[in-house]
Amino acid sequence: MSKQKIIIWTTGIDDLIESNGQVGGLIVQMMHWAFAFQKENFKVYSFTKGSNRKFKGLYFLKMSRKKRLSIVFETINSIYYIVKVRPEIILFRGASRNLYIVSKICALFKVKLVFMGASDVNFTLGKENVSGRSYNKKLYRKGLKNTQYFAVQNKMQADNLFKNYNKESICIPNIWQEKSNAVDTKELIIWVGNFRSLKRPYWFVNLSKKISTEQFTMAGFPVNKKLYAACSDHSNRISNLDFLGPISFQESEALFDRAKLLICTSEYEGFPNTFLQAWSRNIPVISTVDPSNLIAENNLGCFVESEDELSNKLQVLMKNEKLFSKMEASIAEYFRDNHNQEAYLNRLLKYIE
Structure with missing residues (x-):
């Protein structure tokens, strides 16, 4: 009996595995889903910027990129690979105009298209963060209307999807593997994320300046180069703040092994992969976002709403060993x-039967 086939509709999983350059949280999650489907005996395809190849048991197809007439090449490539592979399932994640053409082809060839929400703004009209010209956002919205299956990360996403598109969904939080390779010494308070205004990294810089008794480390890619440079410059004048700059996924995993606390200062998030990197190692999170009230309801750390509250909660937690241990448990x-990867994969497959 031939294996079922799935296309994980993203580019960069191979780069992530090989530690080649910058990759976002979306790709990290798609990598976990790719290996989860592979373990379930699916033949798993995805895309690469390099040549066609089989790597780590996954099949990577070259997705050509053109600056001119890019939407034409996207359409041609999408049609070509869906016709060539003939998958039973396509997993699509994040806001993109390409969802429209993929949804149309999937309907034509009776492929089950699953759209996974990557951020709370994916289903919020006017805030979808679709890059490029205004028609890209319109195509993305049409793609959502054409899609039958949706996996959201939290109740807010589910509510916005139903309110704005009249679509039902299944709630599946991000998946991750439990870690057992933590080092003996866990001394770092860390911030990991791309340097963008909405991430508010300067909150973390200010925090390290306020609390000189703790060792802070921050890392991430310079999406906003001016903001990145300013944070780097300030960190050079703070003795207890180590500014790493861009690091690979594997390097971030090693950083989490040495961490005792994760700080998140974002204005909004979907379900950050960094939370799972922390929680897979029993590391509490102090965060300005709390997806579906998970942190507060499950004692996974602390939810805060201001810089002062962030500083106060951190000092309380560092001084209260009993409270910290209770959070770890x-x-x-x-x-x-x-x-659990296997449990959520089975739930997703049952949903789309």
Whole structure:
């Protein structure tokens, strides 16, 4: 009996595995889904900027990029690979105009298209963060209307999807593998994320300046080069702040092994992969976002709304060993029950039957 086939509709999983350059959280999650489907005996395809190849048991197809007439090449490539592979399922994640043409082809060839929400703004009209010209956003919205299956990360996404598109969904938080390779010494308070205004990295810089008794480390790619340079410059004048700059996914995993606390200062998020990197190691999170109130309801760290509250909560947590240990135990229980790859894959497959 031939294997079922799935296309994980993204480019960069191979770069992530090989530590080649910058990759976003979306690709990290798609990598986990690719290996989850592979383990379930699917033949898994995805895209690469390089040549066609089989790597780590996954099949990578070259997706050509052109600056001129890019939408034409996107359309041709999408039609070509769906016709060539003839997958049973396509997993699509994140806001993109390409969803429209993929949804049309999937309808024609009776392919099950699953759209996975990557951010709370994916289903919020006017805030979808679709790059390029205004018609890109219109195509993305049409793609959502054409799509039958949706996996959202939290209740907010589900509510916005239903309100704006009249679409039902299944809630599946991000998946991750439990980690057991933490080092003996866990001394770092860390911030990991791309340097963008909405991430508010300067909150973390200010925090390290306020609390000189702790060791802080921050890392990420310079999406906003001016903001990145300013944070780097300030960090050079703060003795207890180590500014790493861009690091690979594997390097971030090693950083989390040495961490005792993760700080998130974003204005909004979907379900950050950094939370799972932390919770897979029983590391609490102090965060300005709390997806579906998970942090507060499950004692996974602290939710804060201001810089002053961030500083106060951190100092309380660092001084209260009993409270910290209780959080670690809560995180271990929560993670085992809520981010199991096999369980959520089975739930997704049952949903689209």
